Amino acid sequence: MSTPVAPPTHPALLTDRYELTMVAAALADDTADRPCVFEVFARRLPHGRRYGVLAGTGRLLEALPRFRFGDEELEALREQGLTDQRLVDWLADFRFSGDIEGYAEGELFFPGSPVLTVQAPFAEGVLLETLVLSILNHDSAIASAAARMIAAACDRPCIEMGSRRTHEEAAVAAARAAYLVGFASTSNLEAGRRYGVPTTGTSAHAFTLLHDDEEAAFRAQVATLGTGTTLLVDTYDVDEGIRTAVKVAGPELGGIRLDSGDLPTLATHARQLLDELGATKTRIVVTSDLDEYAIAGLMAAPVDRYGVGTSLVTGSGAPTVGLVYKLVERDGNPVAKRSEGKASVGGRKNAVRRHDRSGTATAEVISAGPIEAEDGDRDLVVPLVEGGRVLSGATPEQALAEARAHHERVRAALPAEAWALSRGECALEIMQS
Amino acid sequence: MSTPVAPPTHPALLTDRYELTMVAAALADDTADRPCVFEVFARRLPHGRRYGVLAGTGRLLEALPRFRFGDEELEALREQGLTDQRLVDWLADFRFSGDIEGYAEGELFFPGSPVLTVQAPFAEGVLLETLVLSILNHDSAIASAAARMIAAACDRPCIEMGSRRTHEEAAVAAARAAYLVGFASTSNLEAGRRYGVPTTGTSAHAFTLLHDDEEAAFRAQVATLGTGTTLLVDTYDVDEGIRTAVKVAGPELGGIRLDSGDLPTLATHARQLLDELGATKTRIVVTSDLDEYAIAGLMAAPVDRYGVGTSLVTGSGAPTVGLVYKLVERDGNPVAKRSEGKASVGGRKNAVRRHDRSGTATAEVISAGPIEAEDGDRDLVVPLVEGGRVLSGATPEQALAEARAHHERVRAALPAEAWALSRGECALEIMQS
Numbered sequence: 060m061s062t063p064v065a066p067p068t069h070p071a072l073l074t075d076r077y078e079l080t081m082v083a084a085a086l087a088d089d090t091a092d093r094p095c096v097f098e099v100f101a102r103r104l105p106h107g108r109r110y111g112v113l114a115g116t117g118r119l120l121e122a123l124p125r126f127r128f129g130d131e132e133l134e135a136l137r138e139q140g141l142t143d144q145r146l147v148d149w150l151a152d153f154r155f156s157g158d159i160e161g162y163a164e165g166e167l168f169f170p171g172s173p174v175l176t177v178q179a180p181f182a183e184g185v186l187l188e189t190l191v192l193s194i195l196n197h198d199s200a201i202a203s204a205a206a207r208m209i210a211a212a213c214d215r216p217c218i219e220m221g222s223r224r225t226h227e228e229a230a231v232a233a234a235r236a237a238y239l240v241g242f243a244s245t246s247n248l249e250a251g252r253r254y255g256v257p258t259t260g261t262s263a264h265a266f267t268l269l270h271d272d273e274e275a276a277f278r279a280q281v282a283t284l285g286t287g288t289t290l291l292v293d294t295y296d297v298d299e300g301i302r303t304a305v306k307v308a309g310p311e312l313g314g315i316r317l318d319s320g321d322l323p324t325l326a327t328h329a330r331q332l333l334d335e336l337g338a339t340k341t342r343i344v345v346t347s348d349l350d351e352y353a354i355a356g357l358m359a360a361p362v363d364r365y366g367v368g369t370s371l372v373t374g375s376g377a378p379t380v381g382l383v384y385k386l387v388e389r390d391g392n393p394v395a396k397r398s399e400g401k402a403s404v405g406g407r408k409n410a411v412r413r414h415d416r417s418g419t420a421t422a423e424v425i426s427a428g429p430i431e432a433e434d435g436d437r438d439l440v441v442p443l444v445e446g447g448r449v450l451s452g453a454t455p456e457q458a459l460a461e462a463r464a465h466h467e468r469v470r471a472a473l474p475a476e477a478w479a480l481s482r483g484e485c486a487l488e489i490m491q492s
Numbered sequence: 493m494s495t496p497v498a499p500p501t502h503p504a505l506l507t508d509r510y511e512l513t514m515v516a517a518a519l520a521d522d523t524a525d526r527p528c529v530f531e532v533f534a535r536r537l538p539h540g541r542r543y544g545v546l547a548g549t550g551r552l553l554e555a556l557p558r559f560r561f562g563d564e565e566l567e568a569l570r571e572q573g574l575t576d577q578r579l580v581d582w583l584a585d586f587r588f589s590g591d592i593e594g595y596a597e598g599e600l601f602f603p604g605s606p607v608l609t610v611q612a613p614f615a616e617g618v619l620l621e622t623l624v625l626s627i628l629n630h631d632s633a634i635a636s637a638a639a640r641m642i643a644a645a646c647d648r649p650c651i652e653m654g655s656r657r658t659h660e661e662a663a664v665a666a667a668r669a670a671y672l673v674g675f676a677s678t679s680n681l682e683a684g685r686r687y688g689v690p691t692t693g694t695s696a697h698a699f700t701l702l703h704d705d706e707e708a709a710f711r712a713q714v715a716t717l718g719t720g721t722t723l724l725v726d727t728y729d730v731d732e733g734i735r736t737a738v739k740v741a742g743p744e745l746g747g748i749r750l751d752s753g754d755l756p757t758l759a760t761h762a763r764q765l766l767d768e769l770g771a772t773k774t775r776i777v778v779t780s781d782l783d784e785y786a787i788a789g790l791m792a793a794p795v796d797r798y799g800v801g802t803s804l805v806t807g808s809g810a811p812t813v814g815l816v817y818k819l820v821e822r823d824g825n826p827v828a829k830r831s832e833g834k835a836s837v838g839g840r841k842n843a844v845r846r847h848d849r850s851g852t853a854t855a856e857v858i859s860a861g862p863i864e865a866e867d868g869d870r871d872l873v874v875p876l877v878e879g880g881r882v883l884s885g886a887t888p889e890q891a892l893a894e895a896r897a898h899h900e901r902v903r904a905a906l907p908a909e910a911w912a913l914s915r916g917e918c919a920l921e922i923m924q925s
Contacts, residue, residue, distance in 0.1 A: 074655075095698075193657075194660060378806040
């Protein structure tokens with residue numbers, strides 16, 4: 060695999076201005092160093108979802124050591140009117156020195172789950188808010204949608220191919236998040252380079268249209284990519300396309316791709332035709348605005364692989380998961396906003412997942428106090444950063460592989476009703492105190 | 493303003509793998525150099541929207557000269573199994589040499605509008621597909637949603653503050669797109685640095701909770717940011733918060749912010765109280781999950797500024813606008829996919845916007861043939877790149893300012909019914925031939 064490549068941007072200015080004005084004001088009245096605990100959690104799951112999947116922790120830990128204010132960043136701040144000298148001096152010296160703990164990447168989360176806890180002097184903790192939320196909200200939205208697609212697809216592989224329908228850098232993160240929950244591969248080459256996600260892809264309609272006829276296009280593709288390639292057969296007439304594909308590649312043809320039309324009908328017909336032509340092992344790949352519901356609707360159809368684009372990278376109706384970053388403790392005492400609508404629970408939380416004797420998860424126990432342990436409890440909060448130092452020595456690729464394995468384990472413990480696609484209640488009982 | 497800063501990533505690998513396998517196969521059968529025209533257009537507008545706003549062209553033109561395959565990129569491709577030597581050699585030499593034209597950034601678009609046209613040898617044109625679509629789909633989705641918010645807000649300024657609810661780099665592009673259509677400012681510091689978007693922000697609930705009481709927090713903020721600052725008054729009790737704010741800052745207090753509760757009622761009450769306290773010029777800023785409908789619902793309330801986050805950066809229900817990149821001409825002849833569901837119209841298109849005598853836009857005329865000019869027609873397609881060279885010498889900041897001015901002009905020509913928020917038909921007649 061590729062050597063780890065640093066992610067692209069200097070992250071310090073990927074930050075809301077008010078984080079810096081708060082630091083400035085806190086430095087001025089000597090509250091900047093008050094010991095604080097910030098907690099990241101979701102007030103609810105979007106859209107009647109039954110669980111959420113935490114993703115992005117690995118990307119956050121990649122970014123944290125690079126979160127610094129160099130001369131160029133400080134100059135940019137000055138040009139934006141942030142000229143307070145005490146602030147500028149403090150930022151120039153800034154190194155995060157606090158502790159971070161949280162749910163392991165790939166873990167499931169529920170309303171109130173303390174997925175990340177930052178313990179640091181106020182100014183250091185508040186400064187990380189925007190970046191923490193940007194990364195976790197985006198990546199968790201994609202992972203949470205992708206997990207539903209994986210569930211709907213059962214054992215059929217899913218391919219992530221949504222790069223063109225989201226911001227070009229979000230596309231890399233989306234490919235990573237999809238792989239994390241079990242997607243087999245991505246179309247995105249940078250996700251291959253940065254995270255070792257397997258990349259796949261063969262051809263588009265443009266390649267057929269480039270050629271004088273479909274047969275010439277298929278011959279060119281097979282000559283270069285081999286008979287194991289996947290031929291796109293729906294540029295003109297699908298039947299004709301399939302016959303031409305098998306004529307060109309022989310019955311060893313790896314796959315055909317269908318990208319339009321009524322897919323259940325078309326796939327069934329294509330399977331019959333392929334079988335008649337002796338291409339009994341040729342796979343059928345479908346790709347046409349699929350989401351988890353369309354995937355479920357193809358369960359009875361002879362489809363071998365799903366390519367998913369738009370709905371994946373846009374979170375299938377929930378493009379953000381609404382994680383918030385709240386001050387819950389100051390000087391060792393719980394604090395919380397009290398006005399109507401957005402009240403929250405103060406105090407640093409602990410969390411365990413409770414399981415029955417068969418190993419099936421039953422409850423998420425979340426408490427600002429001690430949690431009395433029961434058989435089958437699993438601690439959910441693990442240390443991630445201590446004294447500013449990222450504890451894991453894993454490369455970005457290793458971290459992703461670990462998260463993928465962790466996710467596979469924890470999803471296997473969910474009760475069967477968690478896999479329903481319909482809107483419903485949380486898959487587990489939430490016990491909050 | 494800041495000197496222009498290069499956008500972050502080397503863009504060449506922000507690309508779907510199949511673009512490269514198509515290049516490899518086309519190089520092998522000598523079709524890679526066939527002259528081609530690719531066109532970017534939307535088949536429909538999302539969600540019954542009445543118009544779309546094209547955004548991202550400036551970012552694309554920033555990225556184009558850097559779209560190269562250096563040693564590091566080629567090595568990454570080899571590690572992903574793209575080892576075809578002819579492909580690798582071709583990529584190493586790749587410089588885009590074609591022509592690009594399209595709608596000016598900030599222009600309105602409708603179904604079928606040819607917003608970008610790439611004329612190049614097949615291999616060069618196909619290689620740009622993913623990046624072109626990622627940038628234009630994302631940025632246009634944000635701009636199209638933001639334009640509806642600007643319309644709903646009438647003359648009241650809107651502030652973009654959604655960074656935490658989208659990917660950290662998408663946040664910068666979203667702030668840029670929002671500013672393009674008329675947002676006054678953003679919370680995102682990097683958007684300030686990279687594009688000169690004005691940045692704003694004062695404090696969050698955490699700043700109040702950090703202090704022993706609200707008064708201490710307000711005193712600290714006013715001491716550092718001045719009496720013109722905006723104080724967040726809803727951490728505890730709003731009435732009490734407003735009284736304390738005016739007590740601390742005096743009647744010259746710049747603004748108060750309300751971030752929860754029933755905003756129309758709360759704003760009306762807050763205005764009365766502020767006026768009673770003599771703070772008659774203190775502005776009321778509201779920020780709480782606003783979208784264009786909530787903004788419209790506050791039209792009768794005494795609100796001075798809207799802060800918009802989640803719904804903006806997620807495209808208010810339409811996080812992508814579905815732009816596609818299709819081969820429409822090869823060797824000078826129109827080509828098009830013909831199978832069911834996704835048929836398209838071949839041939840390179842021209843487009844004009846038709847206006848009545850009062851200057852109000854009436855129709856989008858799109859044709860693969862010549863368009864007979866009428867009085868009040870405006871050509872929509874302008875040259876952007878010639879022989880691989882970006883024509884505009886504008887800095888990223890200048891390009892954004894030009895797009896913002898262009899957008900303001902063209903939206904002023906829309907008929908009044910275009911501003912309705914309800915689902916409906918296109919604001920203009922679409923005349924396609």
